[in-house]
Amino acid sequence: MLWYDLPLKEQNAIASDLARRSFALHLEACLPYRRYVDEVRATVGFDSIMEMPLITTSAFKSVELLSVGRESIEKWCLSSGTSGNPSKVARDRTTLSYLLSSTKVGAGLIGSWPEDDAVIVNLGSGGIESTIWFQYVVSLIELLYPSYAVEDNGSIEWCLVESLVSDHIGSGKHVVMIGPPYRVVDWLTYIAGTNRRMQCGSRCTIVTAGGWKKFSGSQIDRGSLTSLAMTQLCLHSEAQVRDVFTQAELNTVMFECVGLEKHVPPWVFVAARDPLTLTPCRDGELGVMSYIDASAESYPCLLLTEDLGYVRRGRCSCGRDGVRLHIERRLNSRPLAGCAVRMERHGV
């Protein structure tokens, strides 16, 4: 049985248990986190999972957070932020293995095809040697399906992509195109510019992965992207346009199901919190997203992010029970920077 087939009650119990274990592990193993927790404990104390001290994502830009010896680190992963220093996240073999196996299972939410019946068109540069988190994660998908990374030195020959997609669809394969939203928009805009629509029907799935913000700062609208994809690729259903969520500091990828909801696996304890008090929000109520990801063993993944979103629990329209998250947008200000400053102080 896969995790997304478990009843909610069971998923909740696993998530709580793993969050406690994760906290205990990193409290013991990560010195900067222990010092930070000691300081917090001295002032407020904490008894429940919701009171466990969290690390802001910005702390990963300035503090080296390690829960294992440096010699065990196999990969330093960088965030692909558009400004400032990137986050640097240390992953050991176990942490990377958990990422790989959970990605294999989670990808089943998008779809499941025999290996030789589908191809991945990666609208990026690919390469498992990449230190950029999103590129690295997408490149791992080649272990599941044949993949083509179509970006070369930052640019893409869209006419070649068009031939690639059309050839594979013509030979009866399912084409999964994965890329950041701006790249997908570029692709669809190219098709629109050719004045010929691609007859993909049910044989194509678009998967957006990465930020919805452009370098210019403007936001890409998901509805418009879906509508453009439906028109230009002649897709049969809006469910053929999915999104996945992860970030460099998280060790898990959240995949959208056919109901376009991102399911959260039970090794991640997720909560939306009130931005001022950090108390938990109700189901569906907008708050600052936080995660305790127990699959990260080489660094403390007890995160307070800069994303506003909400959490839903219970039966999804896809029929599965469980926890889902929705990211609305980035916070406009940095009210949470205090934690990062404190982490930074204890990092050296």
Next chain:
Amino acid sequence: MVSNGEPILLASDLALEEAVIACSGGRRLHSWRLSPPCGGKSGIVVLAPGFGQTMTHLSTLALYLASAGFVVYRYDPFNHIGLSSGSVRSFTMSSSLESMQIVVRSILAQDLGSSQIGLVASSLAARVAYRMVAVEPSLSFLITIAGVVNLRDTLVQVLGTDWFEVNSKELPETIEVEGYPITAPPFCGDCVSEDWLSLESTKREIRTMKTRLTAFTASEDLWVRYEDSVEAHRSLLHPSSKNILLAGATHNSSNNPRTTRVLLNAVTDGALDAVAVGKRNGGEPTFSTIVASALTERRLFRRRFAEASQ
């Protein structure tokens, strides 16, 4: 065994060579040979894929063993998924045994010097390996992982029905094992006529086995009862044979990276111990090496599969 093109260099300077064995009836059996730069001073290991696995599924284990100095052979059996002849619909235990025998005998036919040869088999392939090793004294060791010892009981657990209780005329056309349809009458007929089904038949074969056997039994295996595994391995002839319990492991350990790693190291150390080489010189392959090698092999496999399908 005919080599098929130039070796491909994987990460860590390991060389991957493809080979095809031409067999009766125009059938072709595909195998891969992974060898370390030193030429395999630890010996030779043959990896037999479990049901529903191809050579690519054994990529990491092959890498561990080759990094420890073994020349590692893998193959795709006849009538199974993978590159070799025959569809998985025609799978039988005896066709699986035939493939294993062809590969092992083709290696034994080469000039091997003083190299020792071992066999590592998991799940259903382990049941086949018990029979193979019982009659093949040239093998130095056998390592089984979550080995099926009571086939009838395992099939009941997997299929939810005991198809050996019903009259052969009432069998469905196909039964589905791990997502693959197998034509039921020949499969079930072979299980009965060739005596594959019972725990007793496995025990008989293990009792006659003079080869050193190391069996890894998963404590949380829903398809192989722990007590059956203990019972089957009770009468081991070789003084160094043992049945090792993997606490917390399930039938398919690949779902749990931590258990997988324990198993990979245990199998590698077990193989080294069996050939009396002792401890490994180098460490484990890194995650990057494992992923890079797996990707290279995956690409090769897909290319060959596409060529074979044309």
